[in-house]
Amino acid sequence: MFDRAAETMARDELEALQLHRLKQTIARAYAQVPPFRRKLGAAGVRPEDLKTLADVARFPFTVKADLRDNFPFGLFAVPRESLLRLHASSGTTGKPTVVGYTGADLDLWSDLMARSLACMGAKPGDILHNAYGYGLFTGGLGFHYGAERLGLTTVPVSGGATERQVMLMQDFGAHILGATPSYALNIAEVAAGMGVDLRALPLRYGCFGAEPWSDPMRRELEEKFAIKAMDIYGLxxxxxxxxxxxxxQAQHGLHLWEDHFLCEVIDPDTTTPLPLGEAGELVLTTLTKEALPMLRYRTRDITRLIEEPCVCGRTHRRMLRVTGRSDDMLIIRGVNLYPSQVEAFLVGFPGLAPHYQLVLTRDGPMDAITIEVELATGAPRDAPFAAKIAADVRRHIKAMVGVSCDVVLKAPGEVPRSQGKAVRVKDLRQANKP
Ligand SMILES: [Zn+2]
Structure with a gap:
């Protein structure tokens, strides 16, 4: 473990630390961030109303729109001059979401990433092939500094130029791969095309995150690279x-670093806090961040927390794999559907390759969904075979989620490949509105 004392802290000790840090965070944000002060005022609460951890439920949520409304620096609790770094995530509409870090924040982030990498199986001296995008996106630099903090030999390759990635992994003998799961799949496919056997490389672990993925996808990646595929979470x-x-050790649920983040799960519709173990929207509060403290941030990620002891000895609660972001949830003719549900079914389906896109259109007043998925290389290409596969997929999706869909089988290579975050959904419903 990177920080044994912190990672194995007893529950009561951990909660006492959380309460202490939460009080400090709220008091500081109240003093330094005018929009925060106004928000508490509107909710009728004051920092001193927080006496126990459960009292946090009386405090208001923060949502993504708060960041946009205070663009770019309005929620920062320190003067802009004391920030060492800015990152931003691209918004689909309008301005991006801007986040900032002081020196202490960057230090904390490196420590937490080092802790996470060690948790996923990395050891000092390993070589990390870091294929997360470098730049405004937090993936590349987050992994980079955490890997250096842990003592890994870090290869800052970023995304793209996939043939070169395969060559470098081979030449340097990478032990750990960091990438989005969809890009890792792209790497595997390019390697196969180059005649490179990834299974023969010294790779032991893949650290996959930044987009929702499924257990069948895990098995697919483990098979193709001969690794353990690990799930990492952040935003x-x-x-x-x-x-x-x-x-x-357990490969079941993600230890959430509770000495720095307070976690809650709420009903996304009513915002009522749910008992431990029930599935709902994850809500996070930062306990030690300086530049951008976040109070009850609604992540939109749907998960479930478990507290049972873990074989690894860590005491921090685990969140189960995020199956979808409520923003990604599609509503097709009134039925909820997550792309990852479709993925879980398509990946590993005989005759199909794990490359797919969901295309949404409108047929008169009705939503229509088409699943475009590739035939596996080497699968029979005759019409009866294709018709049978398409019918099987249609029947299973209908049985699983209750929605009828069209299935279009594509030739190998026809579905666009991920260079970072995969585009799983093409929503054309506005475009062809009558
Ligand atoms: Zn564990």
Whole structure:
């Protein structure tokens, strides 16, 4: 473990630390951030109303729109001059979401990423092939500094130029791969095309995050690279990658670093806090961040927390794999559908490759969904075979989610490949509105 004392802290000790840090965070944000002060005023609460951890439920949520409304620096609790770094995530509409870090924040982030990498199985001296995008996106630099903090030999390759990535992994003998799961799949496919056997490389672990993925996708990646595929979680509004990570011992649920983040799960519709163990929207509060403290940030990620002891000895609660972001949830003819549900079914389906896109259109007043998925290389290409596969997929999706869909089989290579975050949904419903 990177920080044994912190990672194995007893529950009561951990909660006492959380309460202490939460009081400090709220008092500081109240003093330094005018929009924060106004928000508490509107909710009728004051910092001194927080006496126990449960009292946090009386405090208002923060949502992504708060960051946009105070663009770019309005929620910062320190003068802009004391920031050492800015990151931003691209918004689909309008301005990006801007986050900032003091020196202490960058230090904390490196520590938490080092902790996460060690938790996922990395050891000092390993070589990390870091294929997360470098730049405004937090993935590349987050992994980079955490890996250096842990003592890994870090290869800052970023995304793209996939043939060169395969060559470098081979030449340097990478032990750990950091990438989005969809890009890792792209790397595997390019390697196969080059005749390179990834399974023969010294790779031991893949650290995959930044987009929702499924257990069948995990098995697919483990098979193709002969690695353990690990899940890591984070979001730039909270700190970036390194909020939670799976341990390689259990590979079941991601330890959420509770000495620095307070976690709650709420009903996304009513915003009522849910009892431990029930599935709902993850809400996070930062406990130690200086530049951008976040109070009850609604992540939109749907998960479930478990507290049972873990074989690795860590005491921090685990969050189960995020199956979808409520923003990604599609509503097709009134039925909720997450792209990851479709993925879980398509990946590993005989005759299909794990490359797919969901295309939404409107047929008169009705939503229509088409699944475009590739035939596996080497699968029969005759019409009866294709018709049978398409019918099987249609029947299973209908049985699973209750929605009828069209299935279009594509030739190998026809579905666009991920260079970072995969585009799983093409929503054309506005475009062809009558
Ligand atoms: Zn564990």
């Amino acid at each position: 730039s509004e909270i700190i970036g990658p390194g909020v939670a990570s799976e341990c390689h």
